[in-house]
Structure formats: C-alpha cells, structure tokens
Amino acid sequence: MVVCVKGFALLRTYMFKEELFLLDEPFSALDAITKISLHSWYLEIKNKLDITTLLITHDIDEAIDPKR
Numbered sequence: 001m002v003v004c005v006k007g008f009a010l011l012r013t014y015m016f017k018e019e020l021f022l023l024d025e026p027f028s029a030l031d032a033i034t035k036i037s038l039h040s041w042y043l044e045i046k047n048k049l050d051i052t053t054l055l056i057t058h059d060i061d062e063a064i065d066p067k068r
Contacts, residue, residue, distance in 0.1 A: 021053045
C-alpha cells in the first residue's frame with residue numbers, strides 16, 4: 001500500500017507540471033530487492049521525462065550511488 005500511495009503522489013506531481021520532485025525516504029519501507037528495482041525504475045522515468053528530483057534518504061549507499 002505504501003508504494004501505491006507514493007506512486008499516486010508521483011503521478012499527481014508530474015501531471016501538475018511541478019518543476020521539482022521531492023522524494024522523502026521513498027524507498028525506506030521496502031525490502032532490499034524491491035527497493036533496488038523501484039529505484040532503478042524511478043531513475044529511468046526521471047531521465048525520460050527530464051525531472052529534477054531531490055531525494056532525501058538516510059541510506060548512505062543510496063545517497064552516494066543512486067544507480068545501484
């Protein structure tokens with residue numbers, strides 16, 4: 001359910017043509033495999049749609065290497 005709600009928030013932000021996406025711990029409640037998969041998916045979408053994103057995280061690995 002967390003992913004679904006956050007997914008709607010991402011869609012709503014994109015539809016209203018916001019210039020900045022603020023993601024506050026978007027992957028924190030996910031298991032490691034799902035987290036990596038969704039993070040990769042978001043990076044692809046972000047690049048395709050040319051979205052500026054501010055990602056807030058406490059995961060050092062995620063902060064240093066967002067492509068992992």
